[in-house]
Amino acid sequence: MAINLGTPAVSNLVTIDTGSSLSWVQCGRCAVRCHWQAGSTRPVFNPLNSSTYQNVKCSTETCHTIHKSTGITSVCVDETDACLYRIRYALGEYSVGYLGKEKLTLPNSVVVDDFIFGCGGDNLYNGLNAGIIGFGDESYSFFNQVAQQTNYRAFSYCLPSNHENEGFLSIGPYVRDERLMLTRLISYGTLPFYAIQQLDMMVNGISLEIDPRIYSTAVTTIDSGTTDTFILSPVFHALDKAVTTAMLAKGYVRGSAANKICFVTTGDSINWNDLPAVEMKFGTSTLALRMENVFYVNTDDNVCLTFQPDDAVVRGIQILGNRAMRSFRVVHDIQDRIFGFQAGAC
Numbered sequence: 001m002a003i004n005l006g007t008p009a010v011s012n013l014v015t016i017d018t019g020s021s022l023s024w025v026q027c028g029r030c031a032v033r034c035h036w037q038a039g040s041t042r043p044v045f046n047p048l049n050s051s052t053y054q055n056v057k058c059s060t061e062t063c064h065t066i067h068k069s070t071g072i073t074s075v076c077v078d079e080t081d082a083c084l085y086r087i088r089y090a091l092g093e094y095s096v097g098y099l100g101k102e103k104l105t106l107p108n109s110v111v112v113d114d115f116i117f118g119c120g121g122d123n124l125y126n127g128l129n130a131g132i133i134g135f136g137d138e139s140y141s142f143f144n145q146v147a148q149q150t151n152y153r154a155f156s157y158c159l160p161s162n163h164e165n166e167g168f169l170s171i172g173p174y175v176r177d178e179r180l181m182l183t184r185l186i187s188y189g190t191l192p193f194y195a196i197q198q199l200d201m202m203v204n205g206i207s208l209e210i211d212p213r214i215y216s217t218a219v220t221t222i223d224s225g226t227t228d229t230f231i232l233s234p235v236f237h238a239l240d241k242a243v244t245t246a247m248l249a250k251g252y253v254r255g256s257a258a259n260k261i262c263f264v265t266t267g268d269s270i271n272w273n274d275l276p277a278v279e280m281k282f283g284t285s286t287l288a289l290r291m292e293n294v295f296y297v298n299t300d301d302n303v304c305l306t307f308q309p310d311d312a313v314v315r316g317i318q319i320l321g322n323r324a325m326r327s328f329r330v331v332h333d334i335q336d337r338i339f340g341f342q343a344g345a346c
Contacts, residue, residue: 094123
């Protein structure tokens with residue numbers, strides 16, 4: 001999505017991340033490690049060029065709250081009382097820098113005058129854009145800062161499956177109709193993640209050969225900032241068995257990628273509609289994944305699944321990634337604790 005920071009405003013493209021709360025962009029005073037930004041996501045925001053930028057003071061409640069929730073001890077610059085932040089992600093990426101307050105302007109002309117965000121000066125980040133906008137449930141998240149200007153605490157979005165289609169993002173009230181499949185948002189302990197409960201998983205309409213009680217041992221967090229979907233290892237191996245059986249019957253040969261389910265193609269065009277269908281049941285609603293949500297072609301021209309085992313990241317944590325939800329309208333209704341999804345929305 002596009003955001004405008006500062007006065008005069010600098011436009012940056014950023015990643016929408018429902019799996020974290022702190023927002024940050026790479027700053028022009030990046031002094032340690034800088035990540036490369038594609039030309040369309042520039043210019044790099046430089047706080048020295050903005051008349052409305054301020055460092056957050058270390059003595060403030062905002063600084064203390066962010067230090068506590070990100071699990072770091074108080075880190076400050078003594079001479080200026082400036083608050084520093086550090087955030088690390090599950091796959092090893094991180095950002096470190098100054099915590100700032102700045103004027104934020106969104107494309108629909110909504111303005112947040114004292115938007116709290118990180119001004120990144122040391123960033124290990126694989127994205128090509130300016131940084132990350134956190135939609136998690138902490139008080140300082142992008143969502144919670146913007147939601148103060150709406151009359152309903154919810155957000156919805158659609159990430160397109162290709163660059164020809166246009167996605168959308170909306171904060172506030174949303175349309176609830178019969179096309180929107182609903183399940184309950186549940187708490188993930190004391191952590192500010194959005195989670196739902198998986199009850200079953202099917203390939204070509206048949207439940208995986210696994211004790212269904214395994215699903216109740218973990219919840220599934222919704223993380224738009226993660227590409228693949230991570231499921232419990234026993235579920236992954238059962239999925240591997242079911243999909244491999246179906247693919248071998250269609251003449252595909254199993255590939256050898258670690259922690260990935262891939263198949264070697266013959267060079268002929270792939271009949272996507274002939275590949276096995278995968279569904280995930282959450283509460284009373286079934287997420288019927290489209291083929292582009294389940295399969296993709298990797299750099300070796302192999303057909304791979306968008307699923308990996310949980311122990312490839314963090315054991316015991318399931319993550320519903322963005323590939324699985326592309327082209328779906330995804331609704332996070334925080335006020336009524338509902339998660340919704342609608343196929344073919346963008």
